[in-house]
Amino acid sequence: MxxxxxxxxxxxxxxxxxxxxxxxxxxxxxxxxxxxxxxxxxxxxxxxxxxxxxxxxxxxxxxxxxxxxxxxxxxxxxxxxxxxxxxxxxxxxxxxxxxxxxxxxxxxxxxxxxxxxxxxxxxxxxxxxxxxxxxxxxxxxxxxxxxxxxxxxxxxxxxxxxxxxxxxxxxxxxxxxxxxxxxxxxxxxxxxxxxxxxxxxxxxxxxxxxxxxxxxxxxxxxxxxxxxxxxxxxxxxxxxxxxxxxxxxxxxxxxxxxxxxxxxxxxxxxxxxxxxxxxxxxxxxxxxxxxxxxxxERMSRGARGVEQTADVQLVGLAPGRGADASAVEGAVLAAPWPVPPACGIRGRGARLRDARPDVPLVTAQPARPAFAVALVRHGCT
Missing domain, CATH: 1.10.600 (Farnesyl Diphosphate Synthase)
Incomplete structure (x- = not known):
């Protein structure tokens, strides 16, 4: 895209x-x-x-x-x-x-x-x-x-x-x-x-x-x-x-x-x-x-080598903080739509421990206190 x-x-x-x-x-x-x-x-x-x-x-x-x-x-x-x-x-x-x-x-x-x-x-x-x-x-x-x-x-x-x-x-x-x-x-x-x-x-x-x-x-x-x-x-x-x-x-x-x-x-x-x-x-x-x-390459602050930015919610990740995949091992993706395979992530409900540890995640303020919103970079086919 x-x-x-x-x-x-x-x-x-x-x-x-x-x-x-x-x-x-x-x-x-x-x-x-x-x-x-x-x-x-x-x-x-x-x-x-x-x-x-x-x-x-x-x-x-x-x-x-x-x-x-x-x-x-x-x-x-x-x-x-x-x-x-x-x-x-x-x-x-x-x-x-x-x-x-x-x-x-x-x-x-x-x-x-x-x-x-x-x-x-x-x-x-x-x-x-x-x-x-x-x-x-x-x-x-x-x-x-x-x-x-x-x-x-x-x-x-x-x-x-x-x-x-x-x-x-x-x-x-x-x-x-x-x-x-x-x-x-x-x-x-x-x-x-x-x-x-x-x-x-x-x-x-x-x-x-x-x-x-x-x-x-x-x-x-x-x-x-x-x-x-x-x-x-x-x-x-x-x-x-x-x-x-x-x-x-x-x-x-x-x-x-x-x-x-x-x-x-x-x-x-x-x-x-x-x-x-x-x-x-x-x-x-x-x-x-x-x-x-x-x-x-489409570039984004804190993430590289991808085609699209998708908004996802990371359960249990502190809002407003940046972290790579290894730092939030076990967190669950709750994407607005299924995330195509990339960096080891396999879609809605995927575990971030499956992601490549060198792919950073940049978090922003949460939509509601229980969640943090992150920008996860992924390829789209």
């Missing part, structure tokens, strides 16, 4: 956490059902948020049964929803153009292999919705022209990119489409573009590929660059996130559902992603290439 449009999990109510999981898993099910098992590799946080927001705006797919299977990727879709079927196709169309852009920037066997693996799924999506393919393709072409012109205005780059992506989303909204919703999606795309560009500074410098933030000379590394330009970069990020939030506040009264979940993502989750990018606490995987190639 990858993307920047993530919830602030520690602020989610149990109901919203379960709802978010339903939408995320349903996106995966729709991809598998419509485009095959390999298509599920493209499921991501950003498209999940788009689905949740549009469901709230249109009133479609607000209630559907969640998956109950342990290996849920094999489950069938639970929502009979045109919105979610279109979003699955749109996800693959975006992936097609992202891979094309990567191949244009720096041809590689890795990108060719990924394109070949996803080729049939992407071709099917394009065949079903050629108009969406044309819209997204034009957006990437407009972005490419700015790159060739050497544009250094990251916000302009992001909003230009966003304009190319909103056509399909406007169609998804149907009669509920409006200017505020269009600009919201433009600003969301701009925010993702800007955070991705900041995350990619070192990679783009080493690869010799375009990045609007890279200086013409004197670049050493991302950390030094961000530290030296923190106020300017923060201003760019804040302007984009602030505009996104402003437009969302105008769309919000028209929503018929998913309001509290969208509030969490817009007002807490996205700003936290931006903060992590600026402070170097995390490198979020923002493309399917990074996920399949393991090019980047």
């Amino acid at each position: 990858f993307g920047y449009t993530v919830p602030a999990y520690q602020r989610l109510s149990p109901l919203d956490l379960a709802k978010y999981r339903r939408y995320y898993c349903e996106g995966c099910h729709q991809l598998r059902d419509g485009f095959g098992l390999l298509g599920t590799a493209t499921v991501n946080f950003d498209m999940t948020f788009n689905t949740i927001l549009l469901a709230g705006v249109t009133g479609e797919a607000l209630e559907f049964e969640g998956t109950k299977r342990r290996i849920c990727v094999l489950d069938s879709p639970k929502a009979d929803s045109d919105l979610m079927r279109k979003m699955a196709a749109y996800t693959l169309i975006l992936t097609k153009w992202e891979l094309f852009d990567d191949e244009t920037d720096k041809p590689s066997m890795k990108v060719k292999a990924i394109s070949a693996a996803l080729g049939k799924a992407m071709e099917k999506a394009v065949k079903e919705f050629p108009e969406y393919d044309d819209m997204v393709g034009k957006g990437f072409q407009d972005l490419r022209r700015l790159e060739l012109d050497g544009c250094k205005d990251a916000r302009r780059m992001g909003t230009t990119f966003g304009k190319g992506l909103t056509g399909a989303l406007k169609d998804f909204a149907g009669d509920h489409a409006c200017e505020d919703l269009d600009i919201l999606f433009e600003e969301l795309s701009a925010a993702v573009y800007i955070m991705d560009a900041l995350d990619d500074l070192d990679d783009d410098y080493m690869d010799g590929t375009y990045n609007p933030f890279l200086p013409d000379e004197g670049y050493v590394n991302a950390r030094s660059f961000v530290n030296a330009n923190l106020y300017r970069l923060s201003e760019t990020v804040s302007a984009t996130v602030g505009s996104l939030q402003s437009r969302y506040s105008k769309v919000r009264p028209k929503m018929s559902g998913n309001v509290s979940l969208c509030d969490n993502i817009v007002y807490y989750g996205i700003p936290e992603s931006a903060k992590r990018v600026l402070t170097g606490d995390t490198t979020a995987k923002a493309s399917v290439k990074n996920v399949l190639s393991n090019r980047k």
Whole structure:
């Protein structure tokens, strides 16, 4: 899983956490059902948020049964929803153009292999919705022209990119489409573009590929660059996130559902992603290439080498204290959903003595006195 449009999990109510999981898993099910098992590799946080927001705006797919299977990727879709079927196709169309852009920037066997693996799924999506393919393709072409012109205005780059992506989303909204919703999606795309560009500074410098933030000379590394330009970069990020939030506040009264979940993502989750990018606490995987190639690692303070952060409750662990697995041997995981196998942990109710002792656990204040909430890093397949 990858993307920047993530919830602030520690602020989610149990109901919203379960709802978010339903939408995320349903996106995966729709991809598998419509485009095959390999298509599920493209499921991501950003498209999940788009689905949740549009469901709230249109009133479609607000209630559907969640998956109950342990290996849920094999489950069938639970929502009979045109919105979610279109979003699955749109996800693959975006992936097609992202891979094309990567191949244009720096041809590689890795990108060719990924394109070949996803080729049939992407071709099917394009065949079903050629108009969406044309819209997204034009957006990437407009972005490419700015790159060739050497544009250094990251916000302009992001909003230009966003304009190319909103056509399909406007169609998804149907009669509920409006200017505020269009600009919201433009600003969301701009925010993702800007955070991705900041995350990619070192990679783009080493690869010799375009990045609007890279200086013409004197670049050493991302950390030094961000530290030296923190106020300017923060201003760019804040302007984009602030505009996104402003437009969302105008769309919000028209929503018929998913309001509290969208509030969490817009007002807490996205700003936290931006903060992590600026402070170097995390490198979020923002493309399917990074996920399949393991090019980047998502990092978290006190934990390394994982794909997702899951909120779990540790029975008997003192709140507010950090501890590694060996220090809390015998504690029981009570995760909001089953934890995939990683580091020796085998799911809900697993004993932490089975975990690798070199994987630290970072605890926060408890939701209620009897428990401590911890962030356990684990892989997700």
